[in-house]
Amino acid sequence: MLIDGTHYRSIWLAEDGQTVQIIDQRKLPFAVEIETIRGWKEMVIAIRDMHLRGAPLIGAAAGYGVYLACLELAAGSHDGFDVGLEGAMAELDAARPTAVNLRWALERQRAALRGADSREEKVVVAREQADAIAEEDVAVCAELGRHGADLLSGIAARNPGRTINVLTHCNAGWLATVDHGTVTAVIYEASRRGLPLHVWVDETRPRNQGALTSWELTHNGVANTVVCDNAGGHLMQHGKVDLVLVGTDRTARNGDVANKIGTYLKALSAMDNEVPFYVALPSSTFDPSMERGVGAIPIEERNADEVLEVRGYDGERESRVRLYADGTAAANYAFDVTPARLVTGYVTERGVFDAHHLAEGLRGANRG
Amino acid sequence: MLIDGTHYRSIWLAEDGQTVQIIDQRKLPFAVEIETIRGWKEMVIAIRDMHLRGAPLIGAAAGYGVYLACLELAAGSHDGFDVGLEGAMAELDAARPTAVNLRWALERQRAALRGADSREEKVVVAREQADAIAEEDVAVCAELGRHGADLLSGIAARNPGRTINVLTHCNAGWLATVDHGTVTAVIYEASRRGLPLHVWVDETRPRNQGALTSWELTHNGVANTVVCDNAGGHLMQHGKVDLVLVGTDRTARNGDVANKIGTYLKALSAMDNEVPFYVALPSSTFDPSMERGVGAIPIEERNADEVLEVRGYDGERESRVRLYADGTAAANYAFDVTPARLVTGYVTERGVFDAHHLAEGLRGANRG
Numbered sequence: 228m229l230i231d232g233t234h235y236r237s238i239w240l241a242e243d244g245q246t247v248q249i250i251d252q253r254k255l256p257f258a259v260e261i262e263t264i265r266g267w268k269e270m271v272i273a274i275r276d277m278h279l280r281g282a283p284l285i286g287a288a289a290g291y292g293v294y295l296a297c298l299e300l301a302a303g304s305h306d307g308f309d310v311g312l313e314g315a316m317a318e319l320d321a322a323r324p325t326a327v328n329l330r331w332a333l334e335r336q337r338a339a340l341r342g343a344d345s346r347e348e349k350v351v352v353a354r355e356q357a358d359a360i361a362e363e364d365v366a367v368c369a370e371l372g373r374h375g376a377d378l379l380s381g382i383a384a385r386n387p388g389r390t391i392n393v394l395t396h397c398n399a400g401w402l403a404t405v406d407h408g409t410v411t412a413v414i415y416e417a418s419r420r421g422l423p424l425h426v427w428v429d430e431t432r433p434r435n436q437g438a439l440t441s442w443e444l445t446h447n448g449v450a451n452t453v454v455c456d457n458a459g460g461h462l463m464q465h466g467k468v469d470l471v472l473v474g475t476d477r478t479a480r481n482g483d484v485a486n487k488i489g490t491y492l493k494a495l496s497a498m499d500n501e502v503p504f505y506v507a508l509p510s511s512t513f514d515p516s517m518e519r520g521v522g523a524i525p526i527e528e529r530n531a532d533e534v535l536e537v538r539g540y541d542g543e544r545e546s547r548v549r550l551y552a553d554g555t556a557a558a559n560y561a562f563d564v565t566p567a568r569l570v571t572g573y574v575t576e577r578g579v580f581d582a583h584h585l586a587e588g589l590r591g592a593n594r595g
Numbered sequence: 596m597l598i599d600g601t602h603y604r605s606i607w608l609a610e611d612g613q614t615v616q617i618i619d620q621r622k623l624p625f626a627v628e629i630e631t632i633r634g635w636k637e638m639v640i641a642i643r644d645m646h647l648r649g650a651p652l653i654g655a656a657a658g659y660g661v662y663l664a665c666l667e668l669a670a671g672s673h674d675g676f677d678v679g680l681e682g683a684m685a686e687l688d689a690a691r692p693t694a695v696n697l698r699w700a701l702e703r704q705r706a707a708l709r710g711a712d713s714r715e716e717k718v719v720v721a722r723e724q725a726d727a728i729a730e731e732d733v734a735v736c737a738e739l740g741r742h743g744a745d746l747l748s749g750i751a752a753r754n755p756g757r758t759i760n761v762l763t764h765c766n767a768g769w770l771a772t773v774d775h776g777t778v779t780a781v782i783y784e785a786s787r788r789g790l791p792l793h794v795w796v797d798e799t800r801p802r803n804q805g806a807l808t809s810w811e812l813t814h815n816g817v818a819n820t821v822v823c824d825n826a827g828g829h830l831m832q833h834g835k836v837d838l839v840l841v842g843t844d845r846t847a848r849n850g851d852v853a854n855k856i857g858t859y860l861k862a863l864s865a866m867d868n869e870v871p872f873y874v875a876l877p878s879s880t881f882d883p884s885m886e887r888g889v890g891a892i893p894i895e896e897r898n899a900d901e902v903l904e905v906r907g908y909d910g911e912r913e914s915r916v917r918l919y920a921d922g923t924a925a926a927n928y929a930f931d932v933t934p935a936r937l938v939t940g941y942v943t944e945r946g947v948f949d950a951h952h953l954a955e956g957l958r959g960a961n962r963g
Contacts (some may be wrong), residue, residue, distance in 0.1 A: 256920035349596050427926075430902070432800060432823040435918055440918045453925040455902055457857025461931035464859065464889065489825025491832065495863040517623040521832065534798070534823055537905055539916025548907025548914050550803055552624035552810050557821040563829035 228401040236406045247291045248375040256442035257540045267296035267315045276393035281403025283364045285541035286328030290357035292319045293336040297353040301346040364405045370576040372412030379417040394427040397487035398436035399474025400443045426451040433533040463500040471497045471504045480584030482567030483520025495568035510592035520564045531557040596769040604774045615659045619646045624810035625908045633682045633686025635664035642690035649771025651732045654696030658725035661704040665721040669714040678770035732773045738944040740780030747785040763793040765855035766804035768811045777875035794819040801901040831868040839865045839872045850935030850950030851888025862937035862960045871939040888932045899925040
């Protein structure tokens with residue numbers, strides 16, 4: 228997608244073929260900095276310290292991390308390639324302990340590398356796999372976007388001449404994938420079709436991922452307005468939202484949706500005001516092994532400092548400020564689970580399904 | 596209530612009888628500063644620039660502002676007392692244009708002063724009225740607190756030995772009144788009765804009034820934990836909330852409740868999870884002239900900067916930081932309206948009523 232009119236992916240192999248480049252997301256939305264990752268150890272740091280984030284993007288980063296490891300090991304002494312590679316993969320694996328896509332990408336590289344004999348061949352195979360992981364993610368997001376845009380086209384057709392208002396929570400944007408995003412793939416495709424669109428962007432406390440969503444929508448020409456997470460109920464009560472569209476970190480077999488904390492409150496409000504509530508779900512986040520989500524999907528509790536402090540820009544530089552008196556206790560639940568009964572439908576790369584047809588619709592697609 | 600073990604009201608006549616003292620709420624929760632108001636013009640500034648806030652407290656401040664004006668005018672030349680007083684009252688009136696309690700306090704002073712002949716008598720009457728306004732607010736809050744604490748005592752009796760978890764939104768605390776508060780009057784009274792209590796404090800974006808609520812609860816020995824506004828649904832879904840208790844800025848005859856933005860989302864979640872949802876409502880905030888609230892009570896839209904920037908403490912001083920890229924659009928709806936169908940009951944100084952009995956229960960009590 229576009230930054231200041233130039234197309235970028237969130238990760239790509241540099242022209243030299245020897246290094247990987249990423250957008251350092253820690254600097255956004257205040258600065259755009261391209262970081263060059265010069266070896267697998269730098270990739271571990273980039274994943275661990277959240278220079279990049281988002282499940283699909285972390286998977287792609289892990290894929291390229293294995294390629295960088297193969298490159299370095301092939302250039303080294305003739306002994307120890309396999310041992311060295313396993314060590315690198317173990318460190319990549321540990322960089323974000325709960326990231327499902329990271330594990331999946333490493334397994335895929337491991338399986339592919341088993342078929343390669345020489346070190347030179349392994350370098351070639353690892354690069355092919357890393358590229359394939361990234362390209363497949365781009366293709367899945369684009370296809371998901373087309374199915375979702377059909378929904379918005381339908382709403383637009385029923386409301387000729389009126390702006391369609393979409394509300395979203397968190398960042399299910401191209402910054403969380405290799406390109407397009409999931410929620411934003413739908414929005415960008417609808418925008419390409421010329422639909423009159425406006426997006427309400429929940430700021431998404433405590434980490435304010437809404438700042439990323441607003442930033443990328445603006446750079447791609449989509450009208451958007453940031454609101455506090457508290458505002459969605461009022462907006463829906465007053466007919467200012469046509470459709471809610473959110474991402475998901477993990478969706479259970481019955482359609483219960485784990486997503487960023489606060490999603491459930493928006494789903495309740497959508498139901499109360501008869502606003503359609505959709506989930507953008509690449510099949511990689513569907514977990515058919517989990518029968519249901521509410522009370523079953525474990526909810527990560529993160530550091531209270533994410534609530535008590537906030538990162539911003541003071542006019543000269545990035546600055547952290549404390550919002551509460553010293554000694555204030557805070558709890559920081561990162562996700563919640565929205566029951567399937569509140570979800571109108573699931574937008575996937577295979578089409579749009581309701582909860583009763585989701586598992587069937589995605590049969591065989593889940594790469595996990 | 597207590598600050599560091601010492602009892603304070605939020606406003607009081609100084610020992611000299613010639614000046615008024617307040618807690619400068621702009622410095623909280625990072626510093627406690629007592630401000631001495633030395634004349635009615637300083638009171639206008641204190642109200643206008645939000646050195647103090649909260650509808651009942653603004654009413655009390657206006658009452659004392661009139662007393663300070665009488666004092667100053669009585670000490671001046673013999674001509675122009677009445678004209679000067681009307682001028683002062685007009686400026687006090689304009690300090691916060693939408694504050695109902697401010698207007699009410701000025702009218703009350705005006706009516707009382709009509710019965711006084713000499714300037715000396717007017718000074719005495721204005722002081723008596725100002726004290727009476729403050730004392731009545733304290734009494735209303737205390738009585739409301741007792742009725743609400745009976746509710747919590749009932750929950751405690753049904754759950755022996757278990758901590759009772761209350762969730763609240765915004766600051767309906769003693770800092771918004773002269774003493775006790777409304778929501779917090781209930782909590783402080785329950786705490787005095789020895790009930791095992793814990794309060795979930797919504798941070799309440801965009802102005803983070805949760806920082807005030809947490810600060811005052813901590814100073815008064817009530818266990819509390821700050822959470823993002825997004826967290827309440829998850830907490831209720833997991834049985835971590837026994838009762839939601841919020842304040843109100845204005846409640847319509849049918850029981851629809853205007854309160855800080857985000858209240859409606861918590862009411863929806865309470866309904867979905869069978870958690871009782873109560874509103875602490877001093878009769879002064881009940882508006883029997885308004886038949887219903889949803890779609891009828893006007894919702895103030897405030898400056899977008901309240902969303903885009905945040906005030907905090909950077910370790911050395913207060914600091915404002917920007918959270919979003921330059922040029923980001925934001926909307927800032929200050930209140931929302933919770934439909935009466937989601938409200939279990941209204942805790943007033945006359946007892947606890949459901950929506951069907953609220954107007955009858957408060958007949959004749961409304962001072963507005």
